[in-house]
Amino acid sequence: MSLHPVFQSVTDRIRKRSAASRRAYLDGIARMRDEGPLRGRLSCANLAHGFAACGPTDKARLRGEPTANIGIVTAYNDMLSAHQPYESYPEFIRETARALGHTAQVAGGVPAMCDGVTQGRAGMELSLFSRDVIAQSTAIALSHDMFDSSVYLGICDKIVPGLLIGALAYGHLPAIFIPGGPMTPGIPNKTKAEVRERYAAGEASREELLEVEAQSYHSAGTCTFYGTANSNQTMLEAMGVQLPSAAFINPGTPLREAFTREAVARAVQISALGNDYRPLGELIDERAIVNAVAMLMATGGSTNHTIHWVAVARSAGIILTWDDMDQLSQIVPLLARVYPNGEADVNRYHAAGGNAYVFRELLEAGLMHGDIPTVVEGGMARYAEEPKLEGDRIRYEPGPRASADDAVLRPVSAPFEAQGGLRLLRGNLGRSLIKLSAVKPEFRTIEAPAVVVDTPQALNRLHAARALPQDFVAVVRYQGPRANGMPELHSLAPLLGMLQNQGRRVALVTDGRLSGASGKIPAAIHMTPEAARGGPLAYLREGDIIRLDGEAGTLEALVDADEWQRREAAADTAPAPTDYGRNLFGYNRANVSPADQGALSISCGPATTEGADWDYDAEYDLGADEAALASPHESKDN
Incomplete structure (x- = not known):
């Protein structure tokens, strides 16, 4: 399917605008890549420090012939419901890597604050800046030259963008993001909102409000509404840096464990010591960024990403603007109704067809780049597939071609709205x-x-x-x-x-x-x-x-x-x-x-400011696209 002309023109403009900064970024990661696995270049004292606390098997592998060592960057804490499941992940990842003949180490931890706790409090003034602290913490974690590939344990708000920015600073390393999944459904989001409004009107007690909030936020996993945390997950998949359909599998289930096992195996395969080297900085190009924005619009995702993905893009030498996002929103239809844009939660969204359904719809409508490289073989077409558990392994089959719930998911041919959110x-x-x-x-x-x-x-x-x-x-x-x-x-x-x-x-x-x-x-x-x-x-x-x-x-x-x-x-x-x-x-x-x-x-991305203050409207005559904007889907096959 050929791309929608406006979708293609926005991508082309971003590529042209970003030419100098993207070239500088790729040159930088090429220099890091050409030095090869850096662990072998460490002095004996450096290397001995790096494996001193390891057990005999891991120590022998780290000091012997090169095997892949996976760096784990974790945002675990047990105050965030979404991140509590990560407590057991490092040991599981180490065991899985060991069984494959490789090693894994926790490279470092990053802070993870909960906006749900700090709403309306002084701590919320630290929230946005925590993203940049997380990016810096990620860079510190990866600074030891011990790693050939990396995996990231983070889900929420500023945490995923921060991890991405930090990972892109080490863009010669392959990277896979491993989600923990959403909590199971609680009370309906509409009920929660109604009690909140009655409390604001003085018609509900604090005890009633606390009870309804506790029934909504009731267990481990991400909050079930479609806010920044869950938008993160769909955008990571749209860029191909998370396994297909990994986002919304509940914690503590066999399929969730199988996804983590598969992510570790894939992290080994795409390392420089594997047979399918795929560095993160080459995977995330302007097409991947545009895919993420398209997914944000099609699903009515978080407004926070109009800030975060501009920052993520710049970390890879790509200059994304609000004008780009606005133009994409005018041609990408709204295909999902998930709270706060509807009454469903992300569990119901996933059951209706979820990301696999939306990806297929966008790909077939020419509203997503299908030719980008991803952490799995087969490109974006794989993200329109559905996972099934076969023993302890994942088997993919073709994803749904029809929504199982048209109150939650609809096709491009009959969207909730012709424009995005x-x-x-x-x-x-x-x-x-x-x-x-x-x-x-x-x-x-x-x-x-x-x-x-x-x-x-x-x-x-x-x-x-x-x-x-x-x-x-x-x-x-x-x-x-x-x-x-x-x-x-x-x-x-x-x-x-x-x-x-x-x-x-x-x-x-x-x-x-x-x-x-x-x-x-x-x-x-x-x-x-x-x-x-x-x-x-x-x-x-x-x-x-x-x-x-x-x-x-x-x-x-x-x-x-x-x-x-x-x-x-x-x-x-x-x-x-x-x-x-x-x-x-x-x-x-x-x-x-x-x-x-x-x-x-x-400081973010390469040391160049070219294009930083790009005058989008002055530089381009948008008249050629206005007809397509007026009728968003008629020209998608041209």
């Missing part, structure tokens, strides 16, 4: 993003006065004082990366959702993040430039009329131009972050890049 908003307030897939069409446009606050707590206080207008746009500013680390503002969702349920028209505009679990109200998020950089949000005043049109992709303050020019920026009234560890991240806040450049507080 994301839209770029432009206007005199800057550039921001909105997740349309979670918002009903009748709520996607609003014109109302601004209620301007600098913290989410201030909005809650106004509500408690009954001081909010009937209809309004909540502007929560000074929440960007430079201001306070860009915390998620998901704690506002129950309040604003409750007000919308009352028949009021409400929306959110912010330079902060919302969440992978963003809800049903229109929310213009990641506003760039942020208020702390002198962005337009700093000039808004209480009562200014704001018009947000999600369908048209516009966001405007309807303020007289002369009046706007006379205004001075409002001061940030937030207290200095000197507690709860926030003071340790002052350097990150001062040096972080804007949200649309990945909100990076570390």
